[in-house]
Amino acid sequence: MCGRYRRTTAEEEIARQYHIPMPPQLDLPISYNIAPSQNVLAIRKDSQTGIHKFDVFRWGLIPNWSKDERIASETINARVETIDTAPAYRAAFRKYRCLIPADGYYEWKRAGSGKQPYSIQREDGTLFCFAGLWERWKKPKSEDWLRTCTIVTCEANELTREIHTRMPVILPEEYFQGWLSGSMGKEILRPYPSDLMSAYPISLRVNNPVNNDADLLRAEVHPKTAGDQDD
Numbered sequence: 001m002c003g004r005y006r007r008t009t010a011e012e013e014i015a016r017q018y019h020i021p022m023p024p025q026l027d028l029p030i031s032y033n034i035a036p037s038q039n040v041l042a043i044r045k046d047s048q049t050g051i052h053k054f055d056v057f058r059w060g061l062i063p064n065w066s067k068d069e070r071i072a073s074e075t076i077n078a079r080v081e082t083i084d085t086a087p088a089y090r091a092a093f094r095k096y097r098c099l100i101p102a103d104g105y106y107e108w109k110r111a112g113s114g115k116q117p118y119s120i121q122r123e124d125g126t127l128f129c130f131a132g133l134w135e136r137w138k139k140p141k142s143e144d145w146l147r148t149c150t151i152v153t154c155e156a157n158e159l160t161r162e163i164h165t166r167m168p169v170i171l172p173e174e175y176f177q178g179w180l181s182g183s184m185g186k187e188i189l190r191p192y193p194s195d196l197m198s199a200y201p202i203s204l205r206v207n208n209p210v211n212n213d214a215d216l217l218r219a220e221v222h223p224k225t226a227g228d229q230d231d
Helices: 011-018 069-074 090-095 173-181
Strands: 005-007 031-034 039-045 052-059 077-079 097-102 104-111 114-122 128-138 145-155 166-168 197-201
Touching: 005 097, 011 039, 011 052, 039 128, 039 173, 077 166, 090 097, 090 128, 097 145, 097 173, 128 173
Parallel strands: 052 145, 077 145
Antiparallel strands: 005 031, 005 104, 039 052, 039 097, 097 128, 104 114, 114 197, 128 145, 145 166
């Protein structure tokens, strides 16, 4: 799964790298510890112009048929195996796809008498994008629309399966257009190559999303798991 990640690349740099127009007053700050229910930066295709654009979604997808918001706690991730058939995701898979920029994500490995958090990223430390889905949902007692998203997950690759059985789908840039346009399907949603990724243990401070600073990335093995670490 993917329940926490970071985006430490500024919007302006993401716009430059991916040729996205910068909208006025977007102003979503970088974060070292992005958690479900928070607003996240995403890229989607404008339905009228076809241009790729930035948008802001709340993390935790609410299908348009849902009666309330509580489902969002269960839909932060969409399994690639069922995104085209599961009621919560199949409409979004057909019509509402997005990319979610990130610099790394966090996963927890059971070891000893505790869980050791890991930072997982591309081996060269560069920016990448998760495959995502988004939806529009109207609040029952108002005319307000809420836009939400989910991160697609797949089976873990050889590196990350030592930590967790699932991983988020990291899309190579050559698939961005095909994913957002809908011309490409589940065939491109595969585990990212192990030899292009790295992982290392970090501080337990990452467990609390209130902690949001670069010190989260310092290598650190928790004492309760130290005897079980082989990484």
